[in-house]
Amino acid sequence: DVKVTQSSRYLVKRTGEKVFLECVQDMDHENMFWYRQDPGLGLRLIYFSYDVKMKEKGDIPEGYSVSREKKERFSLILESASTNQTSMYLCASSEPGSANYGYTFGSGTRLTVV
């Protein structure tokens, strides 16, 4: 019954490494999102995609990029990981016009940058 899958639950990377976080959804949704979650700050939108190869910056895109080559897969890329990117990363998907149905979230990837 899993609908949004994030490839790793826990990840430890070194400062300066290039990091890929993968997200796959099996609901044929048009929209996909990447958020980071930090205590006391809630969820903040990094990037989202409304179609294959289309993307739009969220509220905190600095230090991140994304890739959506196929409809079902949305990747978040940390070009050069830094310790302030240690966080929980959540992927979500939704269907246009279904605002009342909300997002479907993955279980999250907890990234630690050392």
Place this chain on the structure above:
Amino acid sequence: GEDVEQSLFLSVREGDSSVINCTYTDSSSTYLYWYKQEPGAGLQLLTYIFSNMDMKQDQRLTVLLNKKDKHLSLRIADTQTGDSAIYFCAESGDTTSGTYKYIFGTGTRLKVLA
């Protein structure tokens, strides 16, 4: 800009009612949402309310919306230990691409005492 605020913690005794409050700033939001996040998991849509409604009830959950004050609340009747989680309020906002984008609150951590 858009902002959604919640108190960070709430503690209640098992069997009591819980009320989680949220204030938002974007009066044009069509839908407002409540999400639940259990430990180690992603967010799960609990319920939502359309902006022209004042109240919505769904079993033990009651959502109240005061548009004038931009105040949203979630009441959980007969709170159980399984209700212990983080609860996020969210409003929908439009993006330049027309995609629905949610603005999440900071989350309220509900602790239910046996």
